[in-house]
Amino acid sequence: MASRNQNRPPRSPSNTVPSEKRRRVGVERMDRQGNTGRGRQPFASVNKGPEANRANDVVSTEGSECSIVEFTREDVEALLNEKFKKGNPFDSKKKMDQMGDFIRRLRLCVKWFQKLEESYIGEKEKLQSALESAEKRCSDAETEMKNKIEELSNTISDLRKTIFSLEERISKEESLKLEAMERHREEKEARSAAENMQVSLSAELEKVKQEKLEAEQKAKSSELLYNSSKEYNMDLQRYNSRLQSDLQSSNDSLKELEKEKTAIIQNLSDVRTHNKTLQSQLASVKASREEATKQKDALAHELSCLREELKQIRDDRDLQQAQIQSLTGEVAYYKEYTGNSCAQLDSLTSKTKALEDTCSFQRDQINRLQHQLTAEKEKFKMADLSALETRTCFEEQNRIMGELRDRLADKEFQIIEGEKLRKKLHNTILELKGNIRVFCRVRPLLPEDGAGTNVVVSYPSSTEALGRGIELVQNGQKYPFTFDKVFSHEASQQDVFTEISQLVQSALDGYKVCIFAYGQTGSGKTYTMMGRPNAPDLKGLIPRSLEQIFQTSQALKDQGWTYKMQASVLEIYNETIRDLLLSNRPSGMDLTRIENGVPGKQHTIKHDANGNTEVSDLTIVDVCSVKEISSLLQQAANCRSVGRTQMNEQSSRSHFVFTLRITGVNENTEQQVQGVLNLIDLAGSERLSKSGATGDRLKETQAINKSLSSLSDVMFALAKKDEHVPYRNSKLTYLLQPCLGGDSKTLMFVNVSPDPSSAGESLCSLRFASKVNACEIGIPRRQTSSKSFDSRMSYG
Numbered sequence: 114m115a116s117r118n119q120n121r122p123p124r125s126p127s128n129t130v131p132s133e134k135r136r137r138v139g140v141e142r143m144d145r146q147g148n149t150g151r152g153r154q155p156f157a158s159v160n161k162g163p164e165a166n167r168a169n170d171v172v173s174t175e176g177s178e179c180s181i182v183e184f185t186r187e188d189v190e191a192l193l194n195e196k197f198k199k200g201n202p203f204d205s206k207k208k209m210d211q212m213g214d215f216i217r218r219l220r221l222c223v224k225w226f227q228k229l230e231e232s233y234i235g236e237k238e239k240l241q242s243a244l245e246s247a248e249k250r251c252s253d254a255e256t257e258m259k260n261k262i263e264e265l266s267n268t269i270s271d272l273r274k275t276i277f278s279l280e281e282r283i284s285k286e287e288s289l290k291l292e293a294m295e296r297h298r299e300e301k302e303a304r305s306a307a308e309n310m311q312v313s314l315s316a317e318l319e320k321v322k323q324e325k326l327e328a329e330q331k332a333k334s335s336e337l338l339y340n341s342s343k344e345y346n347m348d349l350q351r352y353n354s355r356l357q358s359d360l361q362s363s364n365d366s367l368k369e370l371e372k373e374k375t376a377i378i379q380n381l382s383d384v385r386t387h388n389k390t391l392q393s394q395l396a397s398v399k400a401s402r403e404e405a406t407k408q409k410d411a412l413a414h415e416l417s418c419l420r421e422e423l424k425q426i427r428d429d430r431d432l433q434q435a436q437i438q439s440l441t442g443e444v445a446y447y448k449e450y451t452g453n454s455c456a457q458l459d460s461l462t463s464k465t466k467a468l469e470d471t472c473s474f475q476r477d478q479i480n481r482l483q484h485q486l487t488a489e490k491e492k493f494k495m496a497d498l499s500a501l502e503t504r505t506c507f508e509e510q511n512r513i514m515g516e517l518r519d520r521l522a523d524k525e526f527q528i529i530e531g532e533k534l535r536k537k538l539h540n541t542i543l544e545l546k547g548n549i550r551v552f553c554r555v556r557p558l559l560p561e562d563g564a565g566t567n568v569v570v571s572y573p574s575s576t577e578a579l580g581r582g583i584e585l586v587q588n589g590q591k592y593p594f595t596f597d598k599v600f601s602h603e604a605s606q607q608d609v610f611t612e613i614s615q616l617v618q619s620a621l622d623g624y625k626v627c628i629f630a631y632g633q634t635g636s637g638k639t640y641t642m643m644g645r646p647n648a649p650d651l652k653g654l655i656p657r658s659l660e661q662i663f664q665t666s667q668a669l670k671d672q673g674w675t676y677k678m679q680a681s682v683l684e685i686y687n688e689t690i691r692d693l694l695l696s697n698r699p700s701g702m703d704l705t706r707i708e709n710g711v712p713g714k715q716h717t718i719k720h721d722a723n724g725n726t727e728v729s730d731l732t733i734v735d736v737c738s739v740k741e742i743s744s745l746l747q748q749a750a751n752c753r754s755v756g757r758t759q760m761n762e763q764s765s766r767s768h769f770v771f772t773l774r775i776t777g778v779n780e781n782t783e784q785q786v787q788g789v790l791n792l793i794d795l796a797g798s799e800r801l802s803k804s805g806a807t808g809d810r811l812k813e814t815q816a817i818n819k820s821l822s823s824l825s826d827v828m829f830a831l832a833k834k835d836e837h838v839p840y841r842n843s844k845l846t847y848l849l850q851p852c853l854g855g856d857s858k859t860l861m862f863v864n865v866s867p868d869p870s871s872a873g874e875s876l877c878s879l880r881f882a883s884k885v886n887a888c889e890i891g892i893p894r895r896q897t898s899s900k901s902f903d904s905r906m907s908y909g
């Protein structure tokens with residue numbers, strides 16, 4: 114029992130503090146009190162055994178009442194384990210003393226314990242109140258904590274966001290840093306390269322200085338050469354101005370010839386109509402002469418019959434007169450000799466009367482026939498006279514016709530000569546103007562343009578730029594351009610066609626001709642090329658050109674020319690060639706005349722050494738009249754890919770290429786020509802941002818822009834006279850290769866919108882066009898021969 118309680122502190126009934134803790138507190142308290150308590154004595158001084166206790170008895174007894182002895186655990190344990198010394202078992206006094214001492218010490222211990230317990234209780238209360246206040250504080254702190262936690266979580270999420278953005282910024286900064294480092298490295302390399310270059314350049318500089326000295330010497334001699342060249346140039350300029358005046362006079366004479374030609378043609382047609390009337394007159398005269406001859410013959414026949422009849426009647430009359438005479442003699446004989454038979458006499462009298470009646474009737478008839486005969490003779494005479502007149506008239510007219518025929522042949526010869534001269538002069542003019550020419554056309558402002566009062570397009574009125582200059586204002590800056598011809602918004606379709614009609618004529622003369630329209634979406638390319646074919650005044654260049662070609666080919670028939678025309682129409686859509694005459698052919702069209710139309714085939718472009726171009730598996734249609742061509746054009750226009758963009762309600766999404774191949778043969782001269790007329794309406798150039806294109810429309814726009822930029826690359830390479838011209842970069846440039854860089858006559862229309870919001874696009878188009886104007890292409894070659902020729906189809 115004692116060993117079990119050895120480590121246990123003394124229990125108190127109200128003690129709720131765990132024993133270990135209590136022990137610790139007690140011990141600490143004991144220590145503290147031991148160290149600081151003034152009135153207390155340590156237990157050691159009390160626990161020195163009975164001897165020591167005895168010596169201190171008085172003090173202890175007194176002290177037991179007023180002071181508290183401090184105990185340690187060991188003291189208490191020692192006190193509880195204390196064993197009384199074995200002495201004389203009968204010495205009860207000693208025992209009593211020992212017991213008394215032990216009790217005293219136990220009392221002291223209990224007292225100490227009670228005090229300790231009190232202090233514990235007090236402390237416990239204090240602690241409880243402290244605990245309560247601590248708990249309150251704790252709950253306060255908890256709510257505060259919660260609020261703080263909320264605040265902190267908000268702050269944390271804010272901070273997270275900030276961290277995220279900071280991280281992003283850091284990554285950006287890092288990539289920038291990397292870029293900067295890369296740039297720095299490159300700059301470093303460039304600097305070192307520049308340094309190297311500087312070294313080599315300084316060496317070169319020295320060399321150049323040396324060369325400069327030499328060049329200065331050369332410059333002096335060049336200056337001399339320059340002066341002589343200047344003189345030569347002056348001579349050339351004089352020669353050029355002479356040529357210009359010659360050209361002017363040639364133009365004038367050409368105009369004169371044209372006028373004369375029209376007059377001759379007019380004269381010729383008058384002569385022809387006169388000739389026709391004369392021929393018809395002659396025919397009618399011939400017919401009337403034949404009629405008169407027939408009448409004359411009939412009359413002569415009738416006359417001879419009448420004469421016969423008259424002779425017969427005269428014979429009858431003579432016979433009857435002889436009869437009458439013999440009868441009259443008989444009557445007289447009978448009257449004289451017999452005087453009888455009255456009845457016989459009466460019968461004889463009536464016989465005589467009847468004979469006399471017949472005689473008088475026959476006399477009347479003879480008279481009538483004689484009248485008739487004289488009238489017929491008269492008529493015959495008249496017919497003879499009119500036949501004579503007609504013959505003289507006929508001979509006169511024959512003579513006039515002979516004269517007219519001679520004059521006609523003369524005039525026809527003059528026309529042929531004039532035509533030859535016209536062709537020659539026309540080609541000289543075209544060559545002087547340059548074989549690739551650029552016309553600019555500005556369309557009128559449309560209601561949908563919604564433009565303000567700003568005028569961005571103007572036309573200079575100076576003599577040298579009149580009709581050839583255009584000025585565009587963008588961002589307050591004026592950009593002037595000059596082209597071969599500028600058509601303002603007032604120009605009609607006819608005005609534009611008049612300027613190109615000579616060029617179209619060249620196709621009939623055996624040249625390759627290419628006319629194409631370039632410009633931003635909605636600037637009027639389709640209006641210029643196609644116009645409105647059903648409205649006579651608004652027809653575009655394509656229908657007008659074809660009408661002219663057919664009319665002229667008809668007119669040239671008189672000179673012995675027969676022409677064969679073959680048409681094809683294709684479009685380049687998304688870098689793919691599509692045959693526009695393949696499907697939905699008009700039912701009236703002769704299908705046997707359609708060759709090579711193979712549906713679903715990939716079309717490939719091939720050029721031969723003569724600059725002829727062939728597109729495989731393309732539908733080619735023989736055309737004989739303007740009506741046929743119109744229906745083909747209608748069909749092709751219906752099949753063309755069009756769509757709606759922000760810039761144009763009916764925007765052409767493809768390049769439209771109409772080709773007419775012309776083969777002419779002259780049966781008089783045995784001359785043969787092959788011409789080609791290409792009429793092209795390009796798809797509109799536009800910026801993706803302005804077009805508002807997405808999806809398929811975006812793909813189309815990208816394809817259009819690619820081919821148009823290939824066209825500019827080709828033009829720029831030609832302008833710079835580069836060795837390599839990138840024709841193959843797009844289908845369009847490859848198809849037009851012979852027109853752009855070959856020997857054809859090419860004309861480009863640059864269409865411009867006057868809408869101020871399109872000024873940027875217009876400026877790009879005008880810049881491109883002036884670059885094209887600066888290009889020089891080959892000299893046009895006429896495809897003509899006098900033998901049989903290759904009838905392959907050609908685009909170039």
Ligand SMILES: Nc1ncnc2c1ncn2[C@@H]1O[C@H](COP(=O)(O)OP(=O)(O)OP(=O)(O)O)[C@@H](O)[C@H]1O
Binds near residue numbers: 555795
């Ligand atoms: N000279 C003109 N006179 C009157 N109207 C014109 C003229 N030029 C163009 N227009 C009108 O402007 C509009 C756009 O013209 P058009 O369709 O020819 O443009 P585009 O350049 O062919 O466009 P896209 O490249 O989109 O096909 C049409 O309504 C057309 O009638």
